[in-house]
Amino acid sequence: MREKALLINLKTVVLATVLLSTGTMVSQKKNKKDKDKTEQAADSLKTSKGKKYDDLIKQGTFKKGLFNTIQVKTDLYLEINDSLFQREFLVVNKISNVPMTINEQGLNRGMNYENKIITFHKDLVAKKVWVKSSVPNVSSPTGDAITASVNANFSESIIEVFDIETKNNDSTSIVIKANKVFDGKQKSFNDVLSNIGLSGSVKSELSYIESVKTFPKNIVVKSQLTTSVFEDGIAISVTLGVTSNIILLDKVPMQPRFADKRVGYFSEKHWYFSDDQQAMREKELITRWRLEPKKEDLEKYKNGELVEPKKPIVYYIDPSTPKQWRSYIIQGVRDWQIAFEKAGFKNAVIAKEPTDEDTDFDIDDVRYSVITYVASQKSNAMGPAVVDPRSGEIIESDIIWWHNVMTSLHSWMRIQTGAIDPKARGNKFSDEHMGEAIRFVSSHEVGHTFGLKHNMGASFAYDVESLRSPDFTAKMGGTAPSIMDYARYNYIAQPEDHVETITPKIGEYDKYAIEWGYRWYANENEEHTALNTLITKHQNDPIYFYGEQQGADSTIDPRSQSEDLGNDAMKAGEYGLKNLKRVVSNILDWTYDKDESYFGTGNLYIGAIGQWNLYNYHVLSNLGGIYLNPTVHGDNKASYVAVPAEIQKRAVAYLLKNTLTLPQWLFFNPILDKTNPLKDTPVGPYEYTPYTLARELQYGFLYSMLSDERLLRITENELFQRNETKENVFTVTQLFKTLRQNIFASTIQNKSLTILERLTQKNYVDVLIVSTNKLFEKTEPKKTIEIHENLNMPQLCDYLDNSKMARNINQSAMKRVSEVTSDKKGELNQVLQLLKSKRNIGNQETKNHYFDLIQRIERALNNTL
Structure with missing residues (x-):
């Protein structure tokens, strides 16, 4: 093969030599021939046609x-x-x-x-x-x-x-x-x-x-x-x-602005090549509208005066939008004016209904950005944009507003604020009360159309106790410093606090992010210096922190979570549960509707269970959690900080009290005399019996709690904190010991077990078995995880879920040779020895339970490879 290749190469050299000697003549003839053909073709088109x-x-x-x-x-x-x-x-x-x-x-x-x-x-x-x-x-x-x-x-x-x-x-x-x-x-x-x-x-x-x-x-x-x-x-x-x-498209694209991971903007990737490089450079261009001062206003703008942009951002309201909601949607857009004033522009954002003067108006025409109202059973809203990929310039945006988004708003407000707000209790709200909720959603979705991503870390800036203060919430305007967080409604404030500002609003982070993305600069050097200065100025203030959105099943940083409030999940959860108890005790009264079925009752009831589940996972993320800080050279910040051991211990204590000990006020109450929890589905209402629902939710929770990734993070944090005192390090051994002593407390005390205690012990053991012995595939919690997702409170902007976490951290490679397998097998053995020593203690149901678990564990340990 090598000789044949050499022979072909020699022939090629000879042929190339011949061609070189005649190349000029051939080239001249070819060019003339092509020119003649082109002219003939042009004449043909002109004459014959x-x-x-x-x-x-x-x-x-x-x-x-x-x-x-x-x-x-x-x-x-x-x-x-x-x-x-x-x-x-x-x-x-x-x-x-x-x-x-x-x-x-x-x-x-x-x-x-x-x-x-x-x-x-x-x-x-x-x-x-x-x-x-x-x-x-x-x-x-x-x-x-x-x-x-x-x-x-x-x-x-x-x-x-x-x-x-x-x-x-x-x-x-x-x-x-x-x-x-x-x-x-x-x-x-x-x-x-x-x-x-x-x-x-x-x-x-x-x-x-x-x-x-x-x-x-x-x-x-x-x-x-x-x-x-x-x-x-x-x-x-x-x-x-x-x-x-x-x-x-314009011949000359808009001057791009490069993304900075400390401010949350959607972006377009771009590769840059040049002769003076030693490696290709990849940058990301943020997506934003082209806002520029008019030529005659340049000096005013540079001097700090507010000026109107050359071309404002205009949103049209779909004429099919019900009239009672139009003014609230428009106001949600106009609420952003204050943010654009920070960027030096007044009247930068306009929302209006099309008039007779808009003779060419067409919802489908890309020249018009429209808030499109959709008749559908879907409960959602989203704000995508059409972007020039050459520069990141937003050309047009259409917010999709599904009619049934009001069902989500209704559920959120009843469950999260019904305990403190009488206006949020009925089967139907006043137009004013629903209108204010629509205004909030409008502002959130419009924020996406400006290029802003979710900032799930914003709500962590506020101390939990401050959210119980009428003065603080009124001054700061809601539940978080960014409306781009999923910080819905104030479920922390108690009835005696008399807090009235309970709805999210445009916050300080939003103003800062718009200033960073939209302030106009004369040249790239000036822009680069000014933008870095702006970030540096605010980098140590938690109000301006940007926390990347994370997947529900892959949360690493507990500060950046969906649907949470405040800087202490355990304290927030305790306040939330107090209010949730009040809601559950009133569900039958609030949903009463003469001669109607109990569908609304069962639906609100399952929403309350979903809220309890949210609190569980907010707390759980602290266990094995890592604070992921967006850092750059010279800022003297640590990129990875383990959640302090004391916080992790408090998280485990909360979960033992409120999750692994199933709340009977939630799962076994007078509501069940009338209806089971009901989930509305495309094929009709789906009922969950409380025992089955509680069992499967707890199982899914334990599976997440003892996931390999979480335990690996705890182990790795221990490795990096090896110079810390024992009290400042939380270990997997401590976790298992604490769980075992609580889940098997009645066993240790020689007591007969209740049904719910047996349920929790079975869940605990089975989760460990599934994690360590793949022969038990049939017990993996696929269905459980699906149910957990269904029970979560509804979310907006689901279309953004594909871009969950920008930081892909590999912590689970080669798990078979990690400490996780040893830890889980060791815990199974500890439980096995305990059960063997207590196998003949308790009533018959308890003995049967122990016999069952002993057989399961022995089989799992014997079959593990």
């Missing part, structure tokens, strides 16, 4: 815009001016309407599902227009040698081709027939079925282009696309309304 352009105009409907459009019956022609070739366009696809089959799956009008950069390339020789697409996330200086390599290694791809039908009369534009990319025949511009997760293909005979609008900088094409889905083996026809926007 010269009449066709005029004929198309006469036969069809002509509209002038970015692309002139000509509609001839069912055919759509686009006229592309020569100046637009090789310019960058952004294709933005949206859902315009859906049938019930799709609505039930959570796909609704206004949702954006596929964006891409495209360019058009004219080829007169082939009489074609080629469409290419690229991912414009790579840059290099124009004059650098490496730029040629960048262009070659990050080139465009051809995604579509059109025949050139004709030219206009002065040959400054060409015409293409564009039906196939909008009517579903081709997927190059709009692959709706793949993007929304439907299999199959578009049925072209049942699909068509509905309408076309063209404007100076964009074109809007609406289509009706049909496919089939199978339900119970029967094919059902499904037609989706889709809208494709093609937007002309």
Whole structure:
């Protein structure tokens, strides 16, 4: 093989030598030949098809815009001016309407599902227009040698081709027939079925282009696309309304602003190459609107005066929004004015209803940012944005507002504030009370459309006791220094505290983050210095702390959690449980509705159980927790700080008292004379019996408590704290000893066990067995984890869950040779020896229980590899 390769190389050298000797002549002939072909092709289009352009105009409907459009019956022609070739366009696809089959799956009008950069390339020789697409996330200086390599290694791809039908009369534009990319025949511009997760293909005979609008900088094409889905083996026809926007991007992108992990913005990754590097540099560009002062206001702006931006951010209210909620949604947008004033702009954010003056208004038109109201059973809201990936500039945003979001708000307020607020107790709230809740959600979602991520660490800035103070809550404006936290309502304040400001509002972190992201600077150097100075100024104040969102099952930093309040989860949980007891004792009265079923009662009851479950996990995250600080060189901060041992011990004490000892006031109470806990599902109410629910929730909790990752963090923290005194280190051995002494307290005291004590012991042992012996796969808690997720209080912005934790920390590799396996086996053996010594003590049920556990443990230890 090597000799053959050498022979081929020698032939190549000889051939190259011949070509070099004649290359100049061949090149000259080829260039002349190509030029002649191009001229001949141009003449051919001009002469033989010269009449066709005029004929198309006469036969069809002509509209002038970015692309002139000509509609001839069912055919759509686009006229592309020569100046637009090789310019960058952004294709933005949206859902315009859906049938019930799709609505039930959570796909609704206004949702954006596929964006891409495209360019058009004219080829007169082939009489074609080629469409290419690229991912414009790579840059290099124009004059650098490496730029040629960048262009070659990050080139465009051809995604579509059109025949050139004709030219206009002065040959400054060409015409293409564009039906196939909008009517579903081709997927190059709009692959709706793949993007929304439907299999199959578009049925072209049942699909068509509905309408076309063209404007100076964009074109809007609406289509009706049909496919089939199978339900119970029967094919059902499904037609989706889709809208494709093609937007002309600016030749010069907005000056990007680079992300800093100490401030929470969504971002676009970008790679930078240059000759003077020794390694490629990766940066992230924050997503933000282009807010700039007007030229005539530059000096005022620089001098600290508030000025109006050249182009404000405008949100339109969907006309299908019920009238009683419009003013609250608008106010939720306008509440951000105070934050943008910190960035030097007044009247930067406008929210309004479309009027007769907005003659071109169209919800699907990318020129309009719309708060879209969706008729659906889904209880959610979200605020995505259309972004220019070259710079991070937000071009447009559509907030999706599902009608049933009010069910979540109603549940949150009843459960979290019903104990202290009489307005939050009834089956239906006043418009004013619900309106204020809608205002809060509006502000939160609009914050996302400015580029802000969730700041789950904001609520940790407030001391728990301060949330019981009317003066503090009134002064600070709510439950956390950021409305971008999931700090819902004040469940800490007690009835005797008389706290009235219980709803989240725009806070100090929000103002700071908007100033950091939106203050305008004349040049990049000035910007870099000013932004670093701003962060340095606030870096030691917890009010300005940014805590990255974490996955519910992978929380490492207990400061950054969803749905929590205050800086002490144990104390917050105790106050929360006091109020929750008050709520549970009143559920039957609050949900009374003459001649109605007990569905509302059971639904509120399961929400209360979900709230208890939230407190459990808020506390649990302290066990094996690590404070993850976003740090940079020179700030003198530690990146990783173990949660102090004393806090971990308090967390275990709370959990033994309130979780591992199941609260009978919650699971066994008069409500059960009327209804079980009820979960509303697409197939109808789903009932949970209290014994089964309590057992499975506790099992799932124990499984998380004794997870390998958590125990590994405790072990690793012990390793790094080896120079600390014994009292300042919390170990896995201490954890197991404390749990065993409490869970088996009645066993140690030679008492007969209650049903709930036997339940907890079984859960504890089985969790250890599942963790150490994979032969017991059938007892793994898959179903339990699903139930736990269902019982959580509802969350907004679920679409953000894909970007949970920016820091991926590997702490679980090679678990078989870690201390975790030894610790768990050792604990099983300790329990086994205890049970053997007590096997003949207690009533018959207790003896049966011990016999069962002894057999389980012995089998697990014998079968463990």
